[in-house]
Amino acid sequence: MENKKRKGDVLFSKYNRGEGIKKALSITREDILFELRDSKLKGRGGAGFPTATKWTIVAAAIADQKYVICNADEGEPGTFKDRVLLLEYPELVFEGMVIAGYTIGATKGIVYLRGEYEYMLNSLEDYLDSMRRDNLLGKNILGNSKFDFDIMIRLGSGAYVCGEETALIESLEGNRGEARNRPPYPVNTGYFGMPTVVNNVETLASIPHIITKGGEWYRKHGTDKSSGSKLFSVSGDCLRPGVYELPWGTTISELLKIVGAKDTKAVQVGGASGICIPKSQFDRSLAYEDVATGGSIMIFNENRNMLHVLKNFMEFFVEESCGQCTPCRIGNVKLLEGVEMIEKGEYKFSYINQLKGLGKTMQVASKCGLGQSSPNAFISILENFKEEIFNGNGGGNGK
Amino acid sequence: MESKGDFRAPVSQTPHTIEKPKDTSTIGGMISVEINEKKISVPLGTTILEACKMAGITIPTLCHHEDLCVAGVCRICVVEVQGMRTLQASCAFPITSPIKIRTSTPMVRKARKHVLELLLSEHYGECYACFRNGKCELQFLAKEYGIDQYTFGHVTEPQFEIDNSSYSVIREMSKCVLCKRCVRTCIDLQEVGVLEAIDRGDKTHIGTFLEKPLADVICINCGQCINRCPTAALRANDPSDEIWAAIDDPKKHVVIQTAPSPRAAIGEEFGLGAGHSMTRELNTALRRIGFDKVFDTNFTADLTIIEEGTELIQRLYKALVKKEQVALPQFTSCSPGWVKFIEHYYPEYLDNLSSAKSPQQMFGALIKTFYAAKAGIDPADIVSVAVMPCSAKKFECNRPEMNDSGYKDVDFGLTTRELARMIKEAGINLPEMPKSNFDSPFGEASGAGLIFGATGGVMEAAIRSVVEFVLGKKAEDIFEKANIIPLRGFDGIKYMEIPIGDMVGPVPKLLQSLVPNWDWLKGATLKVAVAHGTANAKKIMDDIKAGGKFSECHFIEFMACPGGCIGGGGQPIPTTPEIRRLRAQAIYSEDESLELRKSHENPHVVKIYQEFLTEGPCSHLSHKLLHTHYVKRGRYIA
């Protein structure tokens, strides 16, 4: 059901296998970086870091070895768009990696594949084999005697935090999946200390299009600050859940109409770590400059109890925190306890406010993005659904 | 873990810091930063924490430790960096560009308080019933940040069972703040790796291999984790109640031996700075507490030098003259942490370990034989206590083979910290004690025994004696003031060559039954090495396995603890490189102030070979009482 797609005219536009690599090898690295910068492509994994900047830093680094890592951990609740890309458009993802390797001077690429996606491992390996046969991968790619590049696939360990790029690298190195201190960033000190590009599946899949059709073409889609299109994984209370390619700048209400959502009360944008948008703000647009997202859209209609929704998110974080830093490890437990207090009607507003303050500390003092974003739902749901939670169905008799 | 194969312990997270340039005068070598509007210039790669220290600003820390790689996990040290959305952990942030830092904004203060309140909410226990009371970093920070209530609650039940399976280290994980200092100590500093973070989320805790009790895993009892734990989650297994009971029992004759390192450090527990030796004050205090006799472990350190030195000469003679197969290099065996380490990790090299017991255990065997006879006391009534800088000594005295006197040779190993507490409990202020001497029949010992406490000390003591034995010259004629500088200091591994030359001396009387002359050593070069901290020991062992330079050594000193015994797991907390340096300095200057600085010149040692061990070193009786054997142990489980 979730594989139902709406094809947009950027990522899902027509593409001939091998074209991107061929074009890339016919131009210089500088030309590639120029097109990339011109495209204004930003990372699709959530943080929205400009891809050209990331690649340029690694390209400029001097090192014995560099790496390209494709982040296919796709662990954010409610996201499944990377799965669709890997299953149906592997050429885009893998060619994006090859082009990255060529641009930054790497010979090795690694796909960190979500553990639950093990079932696609064989077909992906087969696809890589076919690329090797066609000389799109391996030694002297397309007869270019100066360019070798190969890709291996590694299965993830099943922890959400391993999608965070430095925890992912730790996991690849055989260590416990825990985020590293940053700076230094992976672009300087990545996989086994070497300069490393880590990109999301969707970011990489955009590359062959940008190289073949040009940065300017890409930039024409979307908004000024958010170029191109975005894949949205839509789930929840709607008629047509699935993966949608929509231009950046689409408003929430437009999206709700497209997917056939009715009586919508709230939309959680960005998964468990995202924010919850109430009806009154449905005119906001999905874009880096407004409501930024890695693509997870969860729709809740009038029958949903927002406190239960919040409780689910908090339970998720209590379990998925890697447990190394104090604000996230214990903070999430406290926030969950707060939700349970409200649920039972045994709470003081002053304490709930203290918890919101704690959430703000977690946002700034946690070591990695997981802890920094885990209070988002707590803060936005309690703020935006005050009435329902404290007076209505899910509410208690707060003193 | 098994699949990791090889000899490496699992690595902890690589310390991803930026290396400081060797030459800061190059362009970009120095970066100017602004801390609370004050400008200072720091070398590239300096952490914000270090920069603040330079600027005279104290930042609270909990997971940071000078001896360890960066963790950045407690988040107490956060500061604001202009232009960054989130707060930055100052201990983990290397400065690579000019930044503006603020260390005390409302956001920073709030975050620090929140971190403390969160930690306290999960922290079981009350300070007044805690051995770290008054010496606890968590408690100190709570006080500093004016925590006067448990904002986010406080657990009232312990979350974990206390693990007191080990003779040496007790783990009370309900008091753990998950700073991972112990993990980094065990993995990086010691390369043993029995502690790891297990599970994730709210279930995260520090555990052992397969969650077994500490006694059943490959813990070497070094106690280095205890020394670096900020709270009472780790502590040594304290026998002081039993010792008090023995003191209070009129039938018992309670004797105590004191090792040099506790004497150099115990003053720290009484508010003195590091580096004040309290040897003679301690003698008085111990008598006032009620110990019947106070002996100097250095006496058996001197004996160790004679026994171990003789053993080395025997091995060399067998190898060079008789062309027999003998295990060389010979390894020292006085550090019980190191002994257990080699038993687990390199059991195929146990023959290289000197069979000589550690000074503690030699003394134990002599007290319940030689001393008992001399004093006319039934050894069954003697309770023998050893004050040691070391938690592994507790394990050592409980090894089943350590009862050659017919009794448990040493009844209790007591750490410096525990002894300090006993002294305080007795209402004694140690620094104010008058000085007094050790008891006969062992009396005073040499400076050679004293320097056993610092890394390189055993080797230095041995060389002082060996060169005099073999060359027939004074050690002072070879090394200025008999100080062997290349063996001192805190380099992880030290190496030295001593050419024998063509001029050898006569064989001293003590050794005449073993070798006819020294001619066979003419032209030889004695090669020795020193390692402290088992991570360094591992480097040497792997080199030996690979047939490298250290396999050509004749004698190697290994100490389990960084810095040697002065940095032992029973020493006062905290420990830092500077504190260890000062303690070592105290020992070396005490040595230099002594007349008697060579083990073989110790008149009491000479006497014991005349009166008791009459067949000389490494003879039958000496083997029975002063030597031991070792056991092969598993790689993963004890």
Ligand SMILES: Cc1cc2nc3c(=O)[nH]c(=O)nc-3n(C[C@H](O)[C@H](O)[C@H](O)COP(=O)(O)O)c2cc1C
């Ligand atoms: C807790 C956490 C989980 C993450 N999970 C993913 C993920 O599953 N896939 C992904 O591409 N990025 C994930 N990220 C973002 C990555 O850290 C990183 O920013 C991204 O892979 C960079 O690629 P991009 O620049 O192409 O977006 C996650 C971040 C955090 C903090």
Ligand code: SF4
């Ligand atoms: S924020 Fe959470 S997931 Fe990230 S390092 Fe801290 S405990 Fe681990």
Ligand code: SF4
């Ligand atoms: S460990 Fe520290 S904070 Fe905890 S009870 Fe002991 S003294 Fe108090």
Ligand code: SF4
């Ligand atoms: S005593 Fe030593 S070996 Fe044992 S856990 Fe502590 S650091 Fe590791």
Ligand code: SF4
């Ligand atoms: S046991 Fe001590 S050193 Fe280890 S993590 Fe806990 S508090 Fe830190």
Ligand code: FES
């Ligand atoms: S001291 Fe810096 S994070 Fe713990």
